[in-house]
Amino acid sequence: MTEFLPLWLFAAVCVCLLFGYPVAFSLGGTALLFAGGGVLFGTFDPVFLQALPNRLFGIVGNETLIAVPLFVLMGVLLEKSKLAERLLDSMAMLFGSLRGGLGISVILVGMLMAASTGIVGATVVTMGMISLPTMLRRGYDPALATGTICATGTLGQIIPPSIALVLLGDVMSNAFQKAQLQMGIFSPKTVSVGDLFVGAIIPGLLLITLYIVYVAVVAWLQPHKAPAVPKDELIKSLNGGSLAAELIKGLVPPLLLILAVLGSILGGIATPTEAAGVGALGAAILAWLSGKLNFETLKDTVRSTTKVTAMVFMILIGASLFSLVFRGFGGEELIHEFFNQLPGGVVSAVVIVMLVMFVLGFILDFIEITFVVVPIVAPVLLAMGLDPVWLGIMMAINLQTSFLTPPFGFALFYLRGVAPPEVKTQSIYKGVIPFILIQLFVLLMLAIWPELATWLPEQVYAD
Structure with missing residues (x-):
């Protein structure tokens, strides 16, 4: 019975979360209760908890994680400066005269927003508020409009510089070192946040391309679902100005910011953390140039950034305590033994992990899954030879x-919160299904051709 204590610990955390308790305290509090009971009944060695101070010091002193508040600051500043609204207006002028052009504009703007903010909720809410009313007013099918916005908002998970990739890269680096120790390999090779950033570029662009193809095909086969914007309305929206001038004002500033952040990483000029500083400074300059940077905006930005950063680090502290107790109960050995006994070897192990993470994604945010689940399963999977x-x-x-x-x-809940009452929840559910199939197709492509994720990092970091 005691060998299943790690599973009971994990189940207890899930129950606490389902009852609505805060994630950080559910992780830390449940772990402490189990550890205390284990010490009383002789099933847990308290020596494992002696590593907690060093873990916490390592979290606070981790240079990689400094990128989190900087990227959050960059995203909030861009949101407050209304650059997304100007960008969407510019792209709508460029593509609006085409059938499905407004939907394509939303995808491209969402891509840039995802690359700028890296936060799924912020992107979905922002795009929902500024683009959904416009799409509905232009006669777009509610299902197509809401599905496009939801799918585009989730690009913040994969389009660098993504906060999800920053956190995942740090956890994956530790897991890779642990896997090498388990295999008795002492190699100078490491995995970094920059590797994940570069590796995500091709899959991310592939997703965006397939999104655009889908919207274009729907507009071609069913024009009434994605009508073109009349040219006289586009001309009127220019207010006597030129299209080129509007595009330069709306498109160039965020593009320059993204190129500065990603270019400095890809060019080897800056680490992801240093690039995050470049992004935060660039966003502040853009907000100032747009006339939106005042004391009130700065105060709201700092408050929002502090809240998100505090949440991330509190969850990380709770997750560190959870992982120590989980290991103290023999959880790592239990997972390792389970995977090794699976028929089908590493393929079955990957499929099961992906299914478990997929289901947990219904109740946990990416931060909790990254800090709780990935440290448990990643070392075992990497020790089986995965990249x-x-x-x-x-x-x-x-x-x-x-x-x-x-x-x-989560994206559906975010959009439901800002969507007009006339948009039915069933329309949102119906609209996202084609995009889910597209993402599953990309996952299948990655499974068949891992080079889609590994080729570019090998070229960039060939030296």
Whole structure:
């Protein structure tokens, strides 16, 4: 019975979360209760908890995690400066005269928003508020409009610089080192956040391309679902200005910011953390140039950034305590033994992990899954010979799909909260199904051709 205590610990955490208790305290509190009971009954060695101070010091001193508040600050500043609204207006002018053009504009703007904010909830809410009313007013089918916005919002999981990839990269790096120790390999090779950023570029662009193809095909086969915007309305929206000038004002600033962040990483000029500093400074400059940077905006931005950062680090502290207790009860050995006994070997192990993470994505955010589930399963999977970059990208897209899947997908709840009352929940559910199939197709492609995720990092970091 005692050998199943790790599973009971995990189940207890899930029950606490279902009852609505805060994630960080559910993880830490449940772990402490189990550890205390284990000490009393002689099933837990308290020596494992002696590693907690070093773990906490390592979290606070982790340079990689400094990128989190900086990227959050960048995203909130861009949201407050209304750059997304101007960008959407510019893209709508460019593509609006085409059938499905407004939907394609939303996808491209959402891609840039995802690359700028890296936060799924922020992207879905922002795009829902500024683009959904416009799409509905232009005669778009509610299912197509809401599905496009939800799917585009979840790109924040995979389009770098994604906060999900920052956190996942840090956890995957530790898991890779642990896997090497288990295999008795002492190699200088490491995996970093930059590796995941570069590895996510091709899968991310593939997703965006397939989204655009889907919207274009729907507009071609069923024009009434994605009508073109009349040219006289587009001309009127220019207010006597030129299209080129509007595009430059709306498109160039966020593009320059994204190129500065990603270009500095890809060019080897800056680490992801340093690039996050570049992004935060660039977003502040853009907000200032747009006339939106004042004391009130700065105060709201700092408050929002502090809340998100505090939440992330509190969850990380609770997850560290949970993982120590889980290991103290022999959880790692239990998982390792289970995977090794599976028929089908590493393929079965990956399928089961992906299914479990997919289901957990209904009740847990990516932060909790990254800090709780990935440290448990990743070392075992990597010890079975999997590439850490490929595994990280697979996990990110898998969670992205989970956040989009009815009836519990987080993206659906975010959009439901800002959608007009006349938009039915069934329309939102119906609209996301084609995009879910697209993401599953990309996952299948990654499973068949891992080079989609691993080739570019090998080229960039060839030296």
